[in-house]
């Protein structure tokens with residue numbers, strides 16, 4: 431698609447939103463005019479196939495989001511990056527009671543971690559991927575021999591979510607609110623093919639389906 435065509439499609443969407451969608455939900459947008467009170471901080475990949483409000487069936491104002499390739503949360507350090515600023519704002523200003531770190535199937539960053547040669551010409555991506563290197567190291571250490579490619583990718587995606595949950599806890603604003611029992615951190619994987627979400631059970635480390643009955 432050419433840039434003009436893309437822009438036209440997006441602008442038409444904006445016009446339709448303003449003419450049809452906004453008036454139908456006017457009270458919600460009126461309420462949000464001067465303040466937000468999100469119910470969760472949702473950290474997920476920049477991948478276009480993940481639409482957090484759609485797949486969690488939440489609305490405007492309900493999810494405060496941080497998105498980046500691979501849904502990574504660098505360990506806290508003096509240099510302030512965008513992720514650190516989002517974390518601090520979510521914790522200390524919005525005081526969200528819940529954080530969900532959500533990986534997904536078919537993630538380009540996870541695939542590049544398994545095959546670093548594919549990111550040879552992407553120096554910035556390679557630098558960024560360092561924040562997930564421990565997950566790959568753990569996969570290489572722990573995965574039984576003979577595990578197929580698809581299964582390795584699935585395991586790495588889960589291990590990365592677990593690693594980012596730990597990284598998140600190194601941020602002082604998170605640590606203090608965790609200690610006070612004011613926030614919970616959950617780790618999910620969204621399955622693009624089936625539309626299902628899988629949540630890590632903190633006891634067993636296994637992932638089970640979100641919202642499954644029984």
Ligand SMILES: [Zn+2]
Pocket residue numbers: 475476477499500501534536537538539
């Ligand atoms: Zn991704």
